Amino acid sequence: xxxxxxxxxxxxxxxxxxxxxxxxxxxxxxxxxxxxxxxxxxxxxxxxxxxxxxxxxxxxxxxxxxxxxxxxxxxxxxxxxxxxxxxxxxxxxxxxxxxxxxxxxxxxxxxxxxxxxxxxxxxxxxxxxxxxxxxxxxxxxxxxxxxxxxxxxxxxxxxxxxxxxxxxxxxxxxxxxxxxxxxxxxxxxxxxxxxxxxxxxxxxxxxxxxxxxxxxxxxxxxxxxxxxxxxxxxxxxxxxxxxxxxxxxxxxxxxxxxxxxxxxxxxxxxxxxxxxxxxxxxxxxxxxxxxxxxxxxxxxxxxxxxxxxxxxxxxxxxxxxxxxxxxxxxxxxxxxxxxxxxxxxxxxxxx
Numbered sequence: 001x002x003x004x005x006x007x008x009x010x011x012x013x014x015x016x017x018x019x020x021x022x023x024x025x026x027x028x029x030x031x032x033x034x035x036x037x038x039x040x041x042x043x044x045x046x047x048x049x050x051x052x053x054x055x056x057x058x059x060x061x062x063x064x065x066x067x068x069x070x071x072x073x074x075x076x077x078x079x080x081x082x083x084x085x086x087x088x089x090x091x092x093x094x095x096x097x098x099x100x101x102x103x104x105x106x107x108x109x110x111x112x113x114x115x116x117x118x119x120x121x122x123x124x125x126x127x128x129x130x131x132x133x134x135x136x137x138x139x140x141x142x143x144x145x146x147x148x149x150x151x152x153x154x155x156x157x158x159x160x161x162x163x164x165x166x167x168x169x170x171x172x173x174x175x176x177x178x179x180x181x182x183x184x185x186x187x188x189x190x191x192x193x194x195x196x197x198x199x200x201x202x203x204x205x206x207x208x209x210x211x212x213x214x215x216x217x218x219x220x221x222x223x224x225x226x227x228x229x230x231x232x233x234x235x236x237x238x239x240x241x242x243x244x245x246x247x248x249x250x251x252x253x254x255x256x257x258x259x260x261x262x263x264x265x266x267x268x269x270x271x272x273x274x275x276x277x278x279x280x281x282x283x284x285x286x287x288x289x290x291x292x293x294x295x296x297x298x299x300x301x302x303x304x305x306x307x308x309x310x311x312x313x314x315x316x317x318x319x320x321x322x323x324x325x326x327x328x329x330x331x332x333x334x335x336x337x338x339x340x341x342x343x344x345x346x347x348x349x350x351x
Contacts, residue, residue: 019351020138021331024073026063031329037142039088044095044145046102050161050325050348051136052079053338054191055250055273060131061335070131077135077349078104078128081160084148091145099155101163102147103304104129109146120298128298137331139351149308158325161348162191162318163307167299169196169248170307172271175294176244178203185209185235185242186226187258188249188272189217191321191346194224196246196271199307201225202315209242211235211257212249216343223320232257240264240289248272256280264289271296321346 018036023029039045057076059065084095106127107119114122129135129143151160169192178184184205186193189212200208210221210229218229239260247258250272256279258268268291310316323345326334331349338347
């Protein structure tokens with residue numbers, strides 16, 4: 001069960017009129033409230049509309065995320081949408097009232113990797129909203145204005161809360177270099193996989209296969225644009241058949257499954273959050289098959305721009321992936337839903 005600390009636990013300072021979930025340490029969280037924070041120079045304050053819970057938030061709560069990639073106590077929440085309600089010095093006041101999403105990585109924009117466009121490899125080190133900086137499991141969020149991606153006035157903010165995983169899917173699609181007519185497979189039809197299918201369908205692939213042991217997830221992938229769906233057992237005989245394979249599940253054997261599906265000289269992109277115990281990456285298979293293996297962790301600015309544009313133009317429609325919504329003060333219940341309900345899709349907190 002999720003543990004809520006005793007009410008006499010010392011409270012972290014937080015904004016009056018604003019609430020936030022604070023995870024003090026693995027397995028311990030509380031709701032704090034206080035004055036609304038004011039944005040500093042070059043910052044904005046966003047009223048959060050919705051924030052999604054994903055596997056990495058579970059890792060943060062359960063203490064299994066690498067310690068270099070979390071800083072307790074912290075307010076989680078890296079998948080979100082909202083509306084700008086205040087701006088700091090040096091920020092265009094016309095942003096107030098705009099619907100927005102924002103990049104999570106706090107890159108320096110000055111190092112060699114950033115100047116190449118690889119902002120998720122910033123040499124200053126890892127720093128991300130919701131893990132090392134306060135996130136969006138809160139009424140309001142303050143962050144640098146340069147990270148914002150404005151949305152159209154009529155944008156569906158509930159659907160837009162999924163633009164962070166969509167940007168990761170976009171990074172994987174861009175890394176795969178898919179061309180029209182290619183045979184493409186997506187291993188894993190969770191949120192990330194279905195969003196990848198939607199983006200890949202726009203490339204008019206010759207075939208677009210979704211692989212997932214859950215029939216219901218395969219049906220979602222078909223609705224998203226996959227030409228067919230199958231379980232791992234059903235597609236096991238199709239070794240070496242696909243020009244590009246995107247792995248989005250992060251399960252122990254899915255990286256190996258993806259490599260076995262790729263044709264000689266094909267490309268495999270690992271985008272799922274692989275944990276300890278991942279298996280199946282055979283160096284001999286990689287060398288003899290001359291496979292190109294890419295990996296994705298987070299999304300650089302170019303992938304964010306691609307995902308936001310696809311959403312704005314109607315090529316990306318993530319709303320159907322949302323299955324549950326909870327108020328902020330039911331964070332514990334929402335987290336249990338993500339952990340224990342295999343039928344749950346994207347679970348949102350709604351401040």
